[in-house]
Amino acid sequence: MADITSQTPQRSLSPYWTTAIAAALALAVVLTAPLYLDIYLTNVLIRALFLGVLALTVDLVWGYTGILTFGQSAFFGIGAYACALVFTHWGFGPGWFVAALVIGILAAGLIAWLVGLLSFYHGASPLYSSIMTLALPIVLVQIIFSGGRFTGSSSGLSGFPTYYWSINTWFIIAGVLLVTVASLAWLFVRSDFGRILIAIRENEDRCAYLGIPVSAIKTGLFVVCGAIGSIAGFGYAAFTNVVAPELAGFLLGTESLVWVALGGRATLIGPILGAIGIDVTSSYLSGSLPFLWKFIVGVAFVVVIILLPNGIASLVTGAWRRYKARGKDETAAHRHRSNVTLVPAKSRRLEENLSDDKAPILIEALTCRYGSLTVLDGIEVVGRRGELLSIVGPNGAGKTTLMRCISNGGERTSGEVVIAGEKIGRRSPQKIVELGVGRSFQNTSLFDSLTVGDCLRLARYRIDGASYLERTERVALPEPALEILKATGLDRQLGLETRYLSHGMKRGLELAMVLATEPRVLLLDEPTAGLTKPERTAIGDVLTRLVEDYGLCVFLIEHDLDFVREISNRIVVLHQGKMLLDGSVEEVVSSDLVKAVYSGQETETPA
Amino acid sequence: MATLFLDILTTSSMLFIVAAGLMIILGVMKLINFAHGAFLTVGGYSAHVVTDAGFNAWLTIPAAALVGFVLGIVVERVILRPLYDRPLDAILATWGLGIVIAQVITFIFGRGVQFAESPISGTADLFDISYSSWRLILVLVAVVLGAALTALLYFTRFGLNARAVIMNENLARGLGIDSVKVRALTFGLGAALACAAGALITPLLSIDPNMGLPWLVNSFMLVLVSGVAIPGLALASLLLGGAQVLVSTFVSPIIGGITIVVLAAVILRIKPQGLSRG
Numbered sequence: 001m002a003d004i005t006s007q008t009p010q011r012s013l014s015p016y017w018t019t020a021i022a023a024a025l026a027l028a029v030v031l032t033a034p035l036y037l038d039i040y041l042t043n044v045l046i047r048a049l050f051l052g053v054l055a056l057t058v059d060l061v062w063g064y065t066g067i068l069t070f071g072q073s074a075f076f077g078i079g080a081y082a083c084a085l086v087f088t089h090w091g092f093g094p095g096w097f098v099a100a101l102v103i104g105i106l107a108a109g110l111i112a113w114l115v116g117l118l119s120f121y122h123g124a125s126p127l128y129s130s131i132m133t134l135a136l137p138i139v140l141v142q143i144i145f146s147g148g149r150f151t152g153s154s155s156g157l158s159g160f161p162t163y164y165w166s167i168n169t170w171f172i173i174a175g176v177l178l179v180t181v182a183s184l185a186w187l188f189v190r191s192d193f194g195r196i197l198i199a200i201r202e203n204e205d206r207c208a209y210l211g212i213p214v215s216a217i218k219t220g221l222f223v224v225c226g227a228i229g230s231i232a233g234f235g236y237a238a239f240t241n242v243v244a245p246e247l248a249g250f251l252l253g254t255e256s257l258v259w260v261a262l263g264g265r266a267t268l269i270g271p272i273l274g275a276i277g278i279d280v281t282s283s284y285l286s287g288s289l290p291f292l293w294k295f296i297v298g299v300a301f302v303v304v305i306i307l308l309p310n311g312i313a314s315l316v317t318g319a320w321r322r323y324k325a326r327g328k329d330e331t332a333a334h335r336h337r338s339n340v341t342l343v344p345a346k347s348r349r350l351e352e353n354l355s356d357d358k359a360p361i362l363i364e365a366l367t368c369r370y371g372s373l374t375v376l377d378g379i380e381v382v383g384r385r386g387e388l389l390s391i392v393g394p395n396g397a398g399k400t401t402l403m404r405c406i407s408n409g410g411e412r413t414s415g416e417v418v419i420a421g422e423k424i425g426r427r428s429p430q431k432i433v434e435l436g437v438g439r440s441f442q443n444t445s446l447f448d449s450l451t452v453g454d455c456l457r458l459a460r461y462r463i464d465g466a467s468y469l470e471r472t473e474r475v476a477l478p479e480p481a482l483e484i485l486k487a488t489g490l491d492r493q494l495g496l497e498t499r500y501l502s503h504g505m506k507r508g509l510e511l512a513m514v515l516a517t518e519p520r521v522l523l524l525d526e527p528t529a530g531l532t533k534p535e536r537t538a539i540g541d542v543l544t545r546l547v548e549d550y551g552l553c554v555f556l557i558e559h560d561l562d563f564v565r566e567i568s569n570r571i572v573v574l575h576q577g578k579m580l581l582d583g584s585v586e587e588v589v590s591s592d593l594v595k596a597v598y599s600g601q602e603t604e605t606p607a
Numbered sequence: 608m609a610t611l612f613l614d615i616l617t618t619s620s621m622l623f624i625v626a627a628g629l630m631i632i633l634g635v636m637k638l639i640n641f642a643h644g645a646f647l648t649v650g651g652y653s654a655h656v657v658t659d660a661g662f663n664a665w666l667t668i669p670a671a672a673l674v675g676f677v678l679g680i681v682v683e684r685v686i687l688r689p690l691y692d693r694p695l696d697a698i699l700a701t702w703g704l705g706i707v708i709a710q711v712i713t714f715i716f717g718r719g720v721q722f723a724e725s726p727i728s729g730t731a732d733l734f735d736i737s738y739s740s741w742r743l744i745l746v747l748v749a750v751v752l753g754a755a756l757t758a759l760l761y762f763t764r765f766g767l768n769a770r771a772v773i774m775n776e777n778l779a780r781g782l783g784i785d786s787v788k789v790r791a792l793t794f795g796l797g798a799a800l801a802c803a804a805g806a807l808i809t810p811l812l813s814i815d816p817n818m819g820l821p822w823l824v825n826s827f828m829l830v831l832v833s834g835v836a837i838p839g840l841a842l843a844s845l846l847l848g849g850a851q852v853l854v855s856t857f858v859s860p861i862i863g864g865i866t867i868v869v870l871a872a873v874i875l876r877i878k879p880q881g882l883s884r885g
Contacts, residue, residue: 068695118876126695127639128875131831135868138824146861250824254702261699291713298706305700306689 015190015470023183030175034168041280042171046239048279049174051256053181053232055275056268057225058256063265064189065221066201068126070253071133074140075112075226077248079104079233081144084157084243089150092161097238104230111136112226116219122208122428123410124215137250144245156244163238170239177235178272181228184469185268192466195454197221198266202447209407209441211433211462211517258301264311274311340453340494342485345463345476345518358421360385360436360553361406361521366415368398368405368577375401377577379415383521383553388543390556390564392588393574394597399557400442402574403523406555407432407439420520433462438519440510442526442557446498452509453494456481459516480546481515484508487538504535511539515546522546522554528563536560540567565589573597609734611856617742619848620749622867623841624807626826626833627752628675628800634835635769635793637694638687642701643826644819645708646675646798650805651723651814652712658724665726671806672799679798683791691790712816725810741810748807749841752800757837769793828871834881842882847871 034042058072082104086096115136119129144151151157165173188194200207200214207214237243246252256275263274278297285293308314361383368376376398383389391399405412409427417424419435427435447455457466457475464476477485485491488508493501498509511527524543528536544567546552558564564571564585571588573581575597581588588594629643640646653674654667662670686704690697727744730737760766771779772789780786805819812818829847833839847867855863875881 068698118872123879125879127831128879131828131875132872134824134827135872138868139865142861142865146859257699258703291710295707295710295714298703298710302686302700302703302707305696305703306686309693309696 015187019183019186022186023179026179026182027176030172030179033175034171039167042167044280044283045276046167046170046174047236048276049171049178050232050236050239051259051279052178052272052275053235054229055256055259055263055271056178056181056185057229057232058260059265059268059271060185060189060197061221061225062257063260063267063271064194064201065197065218066126066204067133067218067222068130068257069133070130070250070257071115071136072225072229072256073250073252074137074248075108075229076233076236076252077137077140077144077243077245078108078111078226079230079235080237080243080247081151081157081233082107082230083162083234083237084160085151087160087162088157097163101231101234104234105227108226108230109223112223113219116215116222120215120218120222122215122408122430129218133253134250137248137253140248141245141250144248152243154245156242158242160241162241174235174239177231182268182272187469189266189268190471191469192457192461192472193468195450196458196461196466199447199450199454199458202449205429206441206447207458208429209433209439210459210513211430212458213430215428258297260311262297262301262304262311264313264317265309267311267313267317270311270313273313340457341474342456342482342491342494343474343476344482345460345478359383359418360420361555362418363406364416364418366402366405366417367413368401368411369413375577376405376412379574379579381572381579381582383555385553386547386551387569388547388554388556388567389570389572390558390568391572391574392558392561392564392594393580396576397574398577399574400525403439403525403555403557406521406523407437430462433517433519436518436520437523438514438517438521439523440514440525440527442529446501446506446509448499449497451495451497452490452501455498455509455513456485456494456516459513462517477512477516478518480542480550481512483545484512484515484539484542487542488535504531507531507535507539511542520552522552524554525557526559527556528558528560536563543567561589609736610738611852613733613736613738613742614856615845615849615852616746617739618852619844620746621742621808621811622825622829622848623749623844624745624752625801625804625822626829626840626844627756628797628804629826630830630833630835630837630840631756631800632794632797633830635773636687636790638701639698639827640701640794640797640801641698641823642682642704642708643801644817644821644823645705646678646801647805647808647819647822648712648814648816649678649708650675650802650807651809651812651818652716652721653802654723654806654809655716655721655814663726664724667723667726667806667809668803672803675802676795676799678802679795680791682798683794687790687794688787709816716816718816721814723806723809723814728810739811745807753837753841760837765789765792825867828867832871832874832881839882 033045037045054072054076057075058069061067061069061072082100086100086103090096115132119132145153147153189197196207196212196217199212200217204214233247236247259274259278260271261274262278263272264270282293282297304311310317359382361381363379363381366376366379367374379402381389391402393399401411406417406424408429409424409432419432419437422435424432424435447458450458453475456477457472460475460477482491485508488505490501490505490508490512493505498506501509507527507530511524514522528539531539540563543554543556547554547569556564556568568585571581571583571585572579573588573591573594580593580597581591625647628646629640632638632640650671653671657667657670658664682704686700687697690700725741727740729740731740731743733743760770768779768784768789771782771784772786776786829840829843832847833843847870850870851863851866854866
């Protein structure tokens with residue numbers, strides 16, 4: 001670890017400074033470029049720079065967050081038409097200039113918000129949001145067509161008054177805009193919030209169960225990127241003095257995907273270079289070899305998608321990573337210098353637990369059917385404070401479905417679940433986390449490319465929020481989460497990407513993440529599956545402490561009956577979707593019925 | 608009134624014919640073929656080549672289907688097979704393929720508009736009005752196509768294998784079904800249907816390198832609304848195609864152009880699985 005840090009001393013600079021230096025260098029290039037570029041190239045570059053801003057927004061939405069969007073061009077078009085329409089029909093001047101810009105931003109933001117509301121909801125397929133982003137530019141272009149003389153229909157608007165500044169001034173405006181947006185985006189994707197975007201891309205469902213409002217975040221990102229796209233479109237229109245429906249069209253939207261894919265998804269720099277490179281080259285070649293050039297772009301696009309899924313930039317970054325990793329084993333290359341310090345959090349929830357006298361969880365007549373198949377039938381369970389309740393039963397008894405019905409309001413067919421006096425209704429998973437339900441999963445579904453520290457910070461998003469522009473160093477965790485990290489040795493691995501963790505450590509991290517959300521009801525689906533004896537004992541100890549010292553109510557699914565017997569206060573036996581028994585450990589263990597079920601005997605006539 | 612009725616019927620039939628190839632591919636391969644528009648264009652140009660060379664205009668359809676099948680098999684092998692575990696990337700790759708096909712066509716035929724001869728021209732008298740015969744034939748074609756595809760899926764070995772792959776690909780593989788072959792044949796069949804559809808609609812339209820593009824998005828919406836099933840697609844084509852004709856006639860042709868897209872987005876928000884499920 002130590003030698004990595006000493007080799008890359010620039011890493012110890014604050015990210016603000018490195019970004020500021022890079023931005024200053026880029027600005028210096030922008031300011032001096034007009035001196036040695038000819039007029040034609042400058043002209044072409046100004047447009048390319050505005051398109052580069054559009055490519056950045058596509059990279060944020062698609063590259064980082066994983067929403068395949070065909071419609072970013074719509075926002076570009078909205079900005080462009082806001083400029084053209086206001087200057088053509090209402091007036092021109094500094095006041096109108098600002099007004100048009102603001103109108104463009106507001107319109108783009110509003111439309112992005114509406115599209116976001118429609119396309120991002122819990123359980124929406126990624127395909128559906130892509131369809132919506134595909135529909136958006138198509139609808140918009142038709143609206144422009146039907147606008148008659150007002151929007152100029154298919155030929156667009158041109159010759160409206162604008163600032164006829166010198167071409168060098170426009171170049172600097174476009175360059176400064178691109179550098180500003182890129183620098184902010186650079187800080188943004190490396191901030192705590194940027195990690196959340198990546199987490200959503202990698203495992204959206206798991207994010208929801210950590211209480212992260214995935215849909216709201218996606219919508220918010222869409223609105224911001226829409227607004228930025230609109231600014232770029234506004235600049236483009238004000239400079240070129242021409243707007244046409246193509247600026248809002250589906251083809252420009254897909255073309256921006258090509259730039260991003262060729263340049264390299266989730267790199268920011270790649271898409272900018274992709275946009276500028278392709279747009280400038282096509283301007284030069286469109287005269288002599290128009291079809292050949294488009295053909296080459298098409299072939300390159302297909303080849304890059306198949307062979308280089310991370311774009312051409314990955315050739316460079318891959319080489320850089322190999323250079324840094326030379327002479328070290330593979331995991332060292334994925335071990336990031338960790339600035340994370342864990343501190344104990346004031347977990348109010350855990351203290352409240354002890355004084356609250358409502359039952360933490362109450363399940364009433366819960367039934368779950370898939371078509372004609374009844375998976376759960378009339379389950380009635382009360383979970384009390386400070387109680388560890390084990391749910392046992394053969395495979396297919398409905399144990400995991402029960403967990404699912406508690407943690408997602410949309411799952412059950414009928415019945416009700418009440419968490420600390422509040423009915424869950426049809427709430428989405430992240431809302432139920434707010435009520436105080438924490439759920440761990442049967443399979444370790446972590447975020448592969450995030451580090452342990454990132455994962456823990458992610459789990460605290462609901463309570464502590466996230467910084468938009470920087471990486472915070474302190475992660476506050478409640479006491480029991482810290483204990484688990486210590487017991488599994490994870491507190492010394494905070495900089496390691498989670499895919500390199502051992503199975504036991506993944507389990508430990510999973511549990512620590514759930515505890516970080518400060519639940520009052522903890523749902524654990526086979527937390528000790530595949531663990532060694534000492535690891536089991538450690539987790540068993542923590543569970544006992546959670547129940548006894550912190551007053552949590554724990555629902556545990558376990559197959560290991562010895563483990564269950566050691567730590568449970570109560571056991572519920574499920575069989576074929578029905579509750580067979582609900583009683584103390586002794587009652588259940590000595591029951592003939594349970595023995596019969598587990599040894600597979602006929603249970604048609606329960607005693 | 609009769610004209611309106613026939614307009615709805617024939618427009619729906621055209622939509623059904625055009626979307627069928629896309630649906631077969633989506634159903635079996637879980638892949639949205641964005642090159643579908645380009646395949647339609649290829650079909651249109653195949654028809655142009657056939658009639659230009661002086662052959663019987665009825666030959667355009669089998670010729671286009673053959674070209675499409677070969678094209679589909681090659682594309683599946685070269686482009687799609689490496690991308691089976693990256694579905695979103697596969698969508699993008701087919702979009703790139705669409706760009707390439709459009710450019711290749713431009714190289715060969717130029718950007719100008721071309722025409723293909725129609726197997727039948729003129730009008731037929733029906734319900735006391737005279738109506739384009741070719742459009743009426745398309746209704747027949749749609750019905751036959753729907754029946755043929757249903758028969759293929761439910762009464763042949765290939766159909767059984769394809770349905771097994773649709774339901775549970777891993778299990779199907781475990782049972783000894785060569786899912787790679789099923790996918791390859793499916794893509795070939797889908798592409799053949801798309802090209803044949805392109806040949807079928809060319810008598811009504813002019814042929815240009817981007818003629819397939821406007822059909823792509825509408826077919827895509829119809830297939831999703833259909834819930835990826837043949838009766839569903841027929842229903843979706845009738846409903847949305849009908850709405851399109853009504854809006855174009857009574858409101859404005861431009862708004863009519865986006866009717867399908869808007870309605871589909873709304874329907875899918877309410878019933879994400881489409882019309883034929885849940």
